[in-house]
Amino acid sequence: MIIKQLSVFLENRTGRLTELTGILAANDINISAFSIADTADYGILRMIVGRPDAAAEILRKAGFAVKITDVVGMIIPHRPGGLHKALQLISDNNVAIDYMYAFASGECKATVVIRAESLQKLIDVLQEHKMELLQQGDVYQV
Amino acid sequence: MIWNKQYECMEREELLKLQGERVASMVKRVYDSVPFYRKKLQEKGIEPGDIRTIDDLKKLPFTTKQDLRDNYPFGLFTVPQTDIVRIHASSGTTGKSTVVGYTHNDIQMWSEVVARSLSMAGIGKSDMIQVAYGYGLFTGGLGLHYGAEKVGATVIPISGGNTKKQLQLMEDFGSTVLACTPSYAAYLGEALVEEKIDPKNIKLKAGVFGAEPWTEEMRSQIEQLLGIKAYDIYGLSEIIGPGVSMECHCQKGMHIFEDHFIPEIINPESGEVLPYGELGELVFTPATKEAMPLIRYRTRDLTRLHADRCECGRTLVRMEKCVGRSDDMLIIRGVNVFPSQIESVLLEMSETKPHYLLVVDRENNLDTLEIRVEIEEQFFSDEIKELEGLRKRIKANISSILGISATIRLVEPGTIERSMGKAQRVIDNRKIK
Numbered sequence: 001m002i003i004k005q006l007s008v009f010l011e012n013r014t015g016r017l018t019e020l021t022g023i024l025a026a027n028d029i030n031i032s033a034f035s036i037a038d039t040a041d042y043g044i045l046r047m048i049v050g051r052p053d054a055a056a057e058i059l060r061k062a063g064f065a066v067k068i069t070d071v072v073g074m075i076i077p078h079r080p081g082g083l084h085k086a087l088q089l090i091s092d093n094n095v096a097i098d099y100m101y102a103f104a105s106g107e108c109k110a111t112v113v114i115r116a117e118s119l120q121k122l123i124d125v126l127q128e129h130k131m132e133l134l135q136q137g138d139v140y141q142v
Numbered sequence: 143m144i145w146n147k148q149y150e151c152m153e154r155e156e157l158l159k160l161q162g163e164r165v166a167s168m169v170k171r172v173y174d175s176v177p178f179y180r181k182k183l184q185e186k187g188i189e190p191g192d193i194r195t196i197d198d199l200k201k202l203p204f205t206t207k208q209d210l211r212d213n214y215p216f217g218l219f220t221v222p223q224t225d226i227v228r229i230h231a232s233s234g235t236t237g238k239s240t241v242v243g244y245t246h247n248d249i250q251m252w253s254e255v256v257a258r259s260l261s262m263a264g265i266g267k268s269d270m271i272q273v274a275y276g277y278g279l280f281t282g283g284l285g286l287h288y289g290a291e292k293v294g295a296t297v298i299p300i301s302g303g304n305t306k307k308q309l310q311l312m313e314d315f316g317s318t319v320l321a322c323t324p325s326y327a328a329y330l331g332e333a334l335v336e337e338k339i340d341p342k343n344i345k346l347k348a349g350v351f352g353a354e355p356w357t358e359e360m361r362s363q364i365e366q367l368l369g370i371k372a373y374d375i376y377g378l379s380e381i382i383g384p385g386v387s388m389e390c391h392c393q394k395g396m397h398i399f400e401d402h403f404i405p406e407i408i409n410p411e412s413g414e415v416l417p418y419g420e421l422g423e424l425v426f427t428p429a430t431k432e433a434m435p436l437i438r439y440r441t442r443d444l445t446r447l448h449a450d451r452c453e454c455g456r457t458l459v460r461m462e463k464c465v466g467r468s469d470d471m472l473i474i475r476g477v478n479v480f481p482s483q484i485e486s487v488l489l490e491m492s493e494t495k496p497h498y499l500l501v502v503d504r505e506n507n508l509d510t511l512e513i514r515v516e517i518e519e520q521f522f523s524d525e526i527k528e529l530e531g532l533r534k535r536i537k538a539n540i541s542s543i544l545g546i547s548a549t550i551r552l553v554e555p556g557t558i559e560r561s562m563g564k565a566q567r568v569i570d571n572r573k574i575k
Contacts, residue, residue, distance in 0.1 A: 007524030009517050011554050037526050041551050044524050063556045065519040098525060115524075 001123055001133050002070045004052035005113065008045045009065040012038070017045065023062055029055045032139045033113055035101035046101070048073070048113060050141030071115045072122055073134025078110040086112065086131065093125045145261035145293070146254070149401045150456045154449075157457070161404050162195035164429035169193045169202070172435060175220040178213055179437065199404065199427065200415050204438045207240065210380065215241040218434050226433055231279045232379045239279075242379050243433040249288065251430060252382050255399045256289020259388035262397070262454075263348045263373045265319055267294035272312060274322035274330075275353065276302040281383025282353050286321045289385060295319070302326060305333050316345040324356035324364060324372075331367025346370045352377065352384055355464060357486045374463065380439055381428045387461055392453050395460030402430045405459065406438070407447050410468035418449045421478070423468045424461065442467045444480070472502060472568060474509045477546050481567040484513060487539045493521040493532055497558045503571040511548040513540065516555050 010016050017036075024031065034047035046069075049055045056066045076082040083102070090097065096117045104110040111134055116122045126133060144150050152160070170190040172179040182203050183189075192198065210218065219226065227246050231239040244252070265271065271290045275282030283301055290297045298311060302322065308330055311317065320327060327349055334344065346368055352375035364372050376396050377384035386403050387396035398405050406415055407422040416422045424441045443464040452460060466480030473479070481500060488494045494515055501512040515536060523529060533550045540548050 005524075007522075009522055009552075009554060011557070039526060039530070042529075042553075044526060044529075046524060060519070063554065065517050065522040065555050067519070067522050067524050069524050 001072065001135070002119065003048060003073050003113070003134060003136060003139065005069045005071040005115070006045075006047050006049055006052055006055055006059075007067045007069050008047075008059060010036075010043045010045050012041055012043060019062075020045070020059065020064065023058060024049065024055060027054070027058050028141075029058075030141055033101065033103045033111070035113075037099065046099075046113075048139055050139065052140075069115060070119055071113050072119060072126070073139070074112045074114060074126060075132040075134055076110055076112060078104050078106075078108050082110065083112065089129055089131070090114075090116075090122065090125065093121075095122045095125060143261045143264060143266065144455060145258040149399075150258060150397070150458055152401070152457055154457060157400060158196045160401060161429065162198075164401075165196060165199055165404065165427060166190075166193050168427075168429045168431075168435045169437065171220055172437065176218055178209070178217060196404070199406070199438070202427075202437050204413065204425065204440050205436045206440050207380075207442070210240045216243065218436070219243050220435065221245060221433055228284075229279075230281045230284075230379050230383065232281075240380060242281075245432040247432050248382075251402060252285060252385060253288040253292045255382065255385035255402060256285055257292040258399060259375055259385050260289055260293050260295070260319075260350065262388050262390040263319070263350060263371075264391065265290070265293060265295055265348060265350075269295040269318045270298065270315060271295045271319040271321060271350075272298045272300055272308070272315075272317040274300055274302055274308055274320060274326060275384075281377070281379045282323075285377070285383035285385060286350065290321075305330060306337075309333060309337060309339060312346065313339060313343045318345050319348050319350065320346055320368070320370070321350040323353050324351040324360055325354060327351050327364045327372070328360060328367065331364055334367065341369055344369065348373060350375050350388075355466075355482060357482075357489065358463075359486065359490050376461070376464075378441060380436060380441075381426045382431070386426065390452060390454040390456060394452060395448055395462050397452070397456050397458040397460055398447075400458050403428050405447060405461065407445070408440075410444075410471075418447050418459070421446050421465070424464070442469055444468050444471065470568065472500070472570065474502060474511050474546055477544065479511070479544055479546065483544055484540065487543055488515065488536070491536065491539065493518060494536065498567065499558050500568045501571065502568065509572065511546060512551055513548050514551045514553045514558060516558055517552050519555055 030050035032048040037044045056068055059066045076086050098115045100112055100114045102110055102112040173190045186203055225245050226243045228244045231241045273286045275286055277283030287297055287299055347370055349370045349372045351372055361372050373389045375384050375388045377386040381403055387398040389396050404427040406425040408415055408425055410423040424443045424445050425438050427438050428435055444466050445462045445464045448460045466482045471478055471480055495518055497516040499514040503510045536550045
């Protein structure tokens with residue numbers, strides 16, 4: 001249920017992200033989702049990749065500061081109100097979210113990647129309400 | 143313990159008189175025997191007879207490191223080679239190495255000042271001193287060695303490196319004093335922990351550390367790791383080597399052995415002599431040196447001198463730890479800033495390492511300072527609020543210690559150039575001159 005997310009510190013420099021995607025491509029690592037949190041000088045790239053441990057090692061060797069963070073992938077219906085219903089559930093149960101980003105997978109489903117203060121509590125709440133969770137096998141490359 | 147009360151506790155009046163006599167006789171010697179100095183004095187219209195008291199010292203021209211290079215290797219020696227008993231040379235990180243020579247009496251004088259230094263740290267006959275400074279052309283090893291023998295301590299001339307052996311002898315022989323560079327002392331301290339050596343088996347009580355700049359934070363780190371009191375010793379080969387000045391147990395600055403090495407503090411720009419208590423460049427005239435006395439040698443080290451009497455009873459002036467080198471001082475919005483101060487702030491914070499670059503610029507007639515600091519992977523948080531918090535803490539510490547506001551820019555690890563010698567720490571884009 002817990003998915004490993006890769007976070008990378010990136011300076012705001014033209015071409016820096018391209019260097020990173022180039023390295024991942026050359027090493028046959030698939031990116032399922034990503035987001036960038038940015039400030040004036042730097043950004044944090046967060047991504048869900050096919051082989052997180054290998055990708056972290058490869059990026060470190062290339063000189064990037066990399067961190068592996070646990071996140072949860074929550075699968076919701078891809079239609080109006082789908083996200084709202086899920087978030088209502090989370091906030092009703094007092095789970096604080098640090099950050100989140102989403103990607104629509106196919107026509108009827110969307111996945112929301114969530115990093116929360118207490119990941120276990122989030123999982124418990126979601127499971128209790130029969131919400132579908134992203135499994136490692138859905139995104140990890142074999 | 144005071145090794146030489148006569149000179150270390152001399153009344154000021156008497157000391158100034160002695161310094162005047164020594165300078166006068168030294169100027170005469172170099173005028174007669176060193177063509178470089180004769181020419182330099184003649185150009186200024188100075189005859190040896192014009193220098194009679196210590197007040198006349200300021201009339202004399204300065205000597206710089208460049209002068210030593212121009213006269214490489216033996217051009218500034220005042221005595222024939224038959225009287226030279228030893229040569230030392232400094233590593234030439236920025237050009238040719240600097241060569242210095244010693245007569246038999248110079249070696250005696252050097253042993254004397256190192257003996258005074260060691261006595262300040264309470265080191266004597268009952269001590270076993272592990273000299274882990276390098277032996278060789280560098281003055282550290284042999285300088286400490288002769289002084290330690292003079293106080294009657296047992297010397298272990300192990301020289302630098304070979305950490306396992308250092309620890310083994312420390313444990314087996316029961317060394318009570320360690321003499322080396324502060325960075326090596328910290329390294330040995332960490333190695334002690336790693337090798338899981340029981341601190342009870344280590345009898346060290348004091349450390350005599352010098353030959354490179356170090357901070358108070360580093361002092362407490364070393365003291366804690368090795369369970370000792372760490373003393374700062376200062377010196378440079380051009381003047382004699384280690385033993386130009388040393389901290390007493392009060393640790394309120396290093397006492398300069400002024401009967402041999404006459405100190406002045408000058409404004410590095412104008413050359414004007416500054417009063418006690420003011421920050422400026424340290425200048426030495428080693429008046430009693432026989433082989434290679436220098437007139438007003440500019441050390442490039444920046445510090446202050448204090449002449450108020452020390453509780454230890456010595457009357458010798460004290461110099462503060464050097465805050466930097468006059469050639470790397472920056473003036474930002476009128477405030478003097480040394481890269482070493484910034485380094486010290488970063489070292490104090492557990493989340494940062496001293497890998498940094500200062501970028502100075504001028505926008506709308508106002509100086510700007512940007513400090514680029516590398517992110518440590520260990521402390522890299524993937525949350526913006528954490529990273530911004532770190533940035534704010536660095537900014538606040540810089541502002542409270544240096545009194546200037548700086549822009550902090552976090553950069554990727556390994557992007558700031560590393561150097562084994564002198565690192566490039568500053569980019570000054572201002573075009574003022």
